[in-house]
Amino acid sequence: MKRDAKPTINDVARLSGVSKKTVSRVINKSPLLNQTTREKVEAVIADLGYVPNPQARALALRRNFLIGLIHDNPNAQMVLGVQEGILQTIRDTEFALVVRPVDRHSPTLMEDIRHFIEQQRLYGVLLLPPISENDGLAEVCRDLGCTLVRMGSARLDDDAHLVASNDRQAVREAVAWLAGLGHKRIGFIAGPAGFRSAFEREQGFIEGLAEAGLAPDAALAVRGDYKFESGYEAGQRLLDASPRPTAVFSSNDEMAAGLLHAARERGIDVPTQLSIIGFDDTAIAAHIWPPLTTVRWPIVPMAAAAAHKLIDPEGAFTRQSLFLSDLVRRASVTAPGSS
Amino acid sequence: MKRDAKPTINDVARLSGVSKKTVSRVINKSPLLNQTTREKVEAVIADLGYVPNPQARALALRRNFLIGLIHDNPNAQMVLGVQEGILQTIRDTEFALVVRPVDRHSPTLMEDIRHFIEQQRLYGVLLLPPISENDGLAEVCRDLGCTLVRMGSARLDDDAHLVASNDRQAVREAVAWLAGLGHKRIGFIAGPAGFRSAFEREQGFIEGLAEAGLAPDAALAVRGDYKFESGYEAGQRLLDASPRPTAVFSSNDEMAAGLLHAARERGIDVPTQLSIIGFDDTAIAAHIWPPLTTVRWPIVPMAAAAAHKLIDPEGAFTRQSLFLSDLVRRASVTAPGSS
DNA sequence: GGGCTATAGGAAACCGGTGTCATACGCAAA
């Protein structure tokens, strides 16, 4: 037995005394097969350790079993969660996951992605935010005959090609909770303009305030860019306002960590003098001091659902498309004035 | 022009009036070609937007262009850094990256991985620690005729199939620096037993102490498991020791964050009463308070080098195999007694 | 017993590339 030559369908056919086609029928579980023949062939397959060649299959079927994950998301935790979710779905199938981190600001972005999909002849691709919000890109994918599912923070697409989280509602509920604790001056750190997720979280904040009967105050809302430093800068502005907010909702955890720095520099204790809520529940949230109350995206199940939609287009409409994030309560929030 | 039927080599051959083989020669930049013919064919290729089918190529060449990344590393930052590094290398090649997160504790681990490699007929795989330390697994890969490169914290293999960081030396230098600042009681939080990286860091610590003329003290060394909680528990033990250490080296950042919690609970100020050094320079290091001095793995260049070794076996020996980590100095360290 | 249908399985072409080998041609040497 040669070590480097894997058995092929021809070997199986020869050894079991049937034609290639019959072996192919066994592999594909064709119902028109005699039980005896099937067992005979299966025995030879097991004996040889035969595994069909996916490239040959892809060629003959004129489709392959590669799904691509394209992302430019800076949140490592999230990207890995997505990979994990996709893998849960495809683990026992013949699909494989091909990843492609890209740079949103590259001038050749579109060309690069088009080339990637064409070169690998991907069966489908999954887009992560923020790049999933790029409609031109979605157009390119469809143009290439590649099925597409987008993940996002809101509806961008029809149900068959979308998996989204309801950020708006989650933020609204978080704000309602803060208001319920007695907070009246609630600050907000927004995400970067032009991002769907940022917009949705902002709307959720505004709606939450309104529901609690609180008026939005422009001095208490600052825009950041989802990075730590911008949270720190936003914190400087918010905490120097007077009167100071007693609570701040930050559109992501990293900016919340920056805000925490600013508070610490000013000797403002969290949570007794300032409550903070973040968004994303990244690893950092549980590990800073105090542990951060934050909104958790159900990222793994979302990615698993997205992968299902990709590999099973028939079932795509019936699978869940909208997921609700929930609040993880940790130590960074208390009622105001509870020193 | 049909939308869903991509042009094939036959279309190109027909339209440019040459044989498939000649087109193939153009694609593969064969030197025996007449310049005129080449240009003629290239014009048709550009016109048609022809892209060779990788599956057909893979079949004919009896090799493919898929490289696998197998990992069970809990550090998202690191895994994504590796993906980024691999992609830098393969971006302009025909290779693609297929990822496979696995569960180290799964009883079917070996079988799963074998199946993954066989099913996709991977050209090569890259193993990340800690699973890269599993020699049985390396055996399986080689057995399957799949080239293999391992990343790790120390030599596990020959230069052609290894990319490692010199953790030991990095830790030694960090400890020397602490000692140079005047620290005499330096605590240590070790990684889990059986991990190469943990062992190397531990040895580096011991050697560093010895070089500084300090005696190791069993009361100042605690073993953790690289997780936040174990760092917290280790911190409780270390900070209740008397006399207390004035500095602690933690074998990774997450445990350092746990230690920081324990310090804060006891009202011990960092860095004035306790200096802390971590390892890995994950996102958390820069975002906790105070920002953590830590050892940074050059993870992206390491992964890029590993990918090079995979796709270019000839050059494998000449590429760098050993990388030195360096110390990122932030605010968590000062000289002892500098209140 | 002949004709019909259903079922199991095979032969050959095909998917889109690459390898091997043959061939046509031009040109220098004999």
Add this chain to the structure above:
DNA sequence: TTTGCGTATGACACCGGTTTCCTATAGCCC
């Protein structure tokens, strides 16, 4: 002029599967 050789290109088989179409056999009916 013939031989010889290197260069540029083509014909054809092949990689390992799937599909189409066809055949062989068995069982059934009249």
